[in-house]
Amino acid sequence: MPGLPWLTMGKNRITIHDVAAKAGVAISSVSRVLSGHRDVSEKMREKVEAAVAQLGYEPDHLAQSLRKGATNTIGFMIRDITNPLFSIVAQSAEHELRKAGYSIILINSHGDLDAEKENFALFKRRRIDGVIASLVSEDSPYVRNTINELGAPVVLLDREVTGLNASAVICDHAQGVREATADLIKNGYKRIAFVSGRKDVFISRNRIKGYEQALSNAKIKIDEDLIRLGKFGEQFAYEQTKDLFSGKKLPNALITGGIGASTGALHALKELKIKPGADIAFVALDEWPMFDLLSSDLSSVYRDPEEMGRQSARLMLDLIAEKAPSQAVVPTIYRPRSSSKALSHA
The missing domain is CATH 1.10.260.40 (lambda repressor-like DNA-binding domains)
Known part of the structure; x- marks a missing residue:
């Protein structure tokens, strides 16, 4: 036989x-x-x-890894793998890590806390040499213990968790959003709505900080009804945009936090026959070429995803080399275009 x-x-x-x-x-x-x-x-x-x-x-790399106690792999956990920005960050990080002899294991948490916890457990079983992570939440009960007990270096993407022995790549979102909001105010807008994701993560807190600073500097009272924080996905932004335009006091400008939020808001505006740059001012936080299909010449606040990837890889290699945890700050840049220009009826 x-x-x-x-x-x-x-x-x-x-x-x-x-x-x-x-x-x-x-x-x-x-x-x-x-x-x-x-x-x-x-x-x-x-x-x-x-x-x-x-x-x-x-x-036999597996046998070599077992002997050395290292696997030459880095876990890369993304909150939402459908977000084009994260794919660029991951690709950039992988390019840098590969030059140092490391490969990455890419995994998605779907914005779900339970899935995120399971992902960390998977990384621990796989004996990875480090984790780069965009966390779903910064204050969930398990986060500190899970990461501190991982037994491997951790680099956070745009997240701040106190009491955690980790490095982080942080974007200065407040700066770009402050400039964008100030420009809208200068162009005559006062009812500026803000739609973005969870308020228990650094990126949303930092963006709101810039938004509120600009309003405060202009002595414009903050209207909590214009601030809609919840989820980063398209559906949440779509629903919130529809709701913002269902009342009597309508916003005359809209800032959306993230590619998913911007896409959802633009779809809602299209259904409502409200044209950015003609009927309402619009600023997208993060850029995506596909936005041009929904609305041309969108103003935006840009953060460089390739630089985020490079910095996350550098911080990871520093931690593997047993250097102290540190933080890298990536700037944001406000890019005004026609969608935020002054309107005669602003």
């Missing part, structure tokens, strides 16, 4: 013993060459490398 493939699959695997025999050297010599040890002669290196090439030998 012929052998089953899954039973015979590993029998012809080329091993380090085969390489040593082919090169006519000791196994320890092969090991030193493959690990890049400096105490190896050029002649020895050439013999081993020639044997490796002839045999097609591939090192």
Whole structure:
């Protein structure tokens, strides 16, 4: 009876013993060459490398990882994998980490706290060397204990958690939002609505801080009914935008926090036949080329996702090298376009 493939699959695997025999050297010599040890002669290196090439030998990285106590993998946990900004951040981080010999495991938490907790448990089982994470919430009960007990370095993306031994990449959202709100006020707008995600995360708190500072500087009373915080997704922003325009005192400007929120708000405005830049001023926090299909020339507050990825990778490598946790600040830039210009009926 012929052998089953899954039973015979590993029998012809080329091993380090085969390489040593082919090169006519000791196994320890092969090991030193493959690990890049400096105490190896050029002649020895050439013999081993020639044997490796002839045999097609591939090192068993899992076995090496178990011996070293490291897996050369970094866990990258994204709150919402459908958000294009996060895909750019992850790609940039992966590019930097790959140059240092690390690969990443990308995982999505779907904006769900239970899923996020399970993801951290998965990373712990996989014995990853570090985690870069965009947390769903900063004040959920398990966060500090779970991360501190992970046994691996952690870099947070746009999150602040007190009592946590972690580094963080923080964007200065307040600066960009303050400039955007001040520009709207200068152009004659006073009823400026703000729609964004959860208020228990740094990014929303920081954005609201800039928004309220600009209103305060202009001596405009803050109207809590114009501030709608809840979820970062399209549906929440869509519903809140519809609700904002169902009352008697309508907003004449709208700031939306994040790609999902901006998309949902723009869809709602389209259904309501309200045109950004003509019937209402509009500022999107974060940019996405697809916005041009919904409304052209949108004003925006920009944060560089590639820089966020580079900084998160740098902070991770610093932690792996046992440097102290630190913080990198990425600026935000207000980019005014026609959607925030002055309207005659503002």
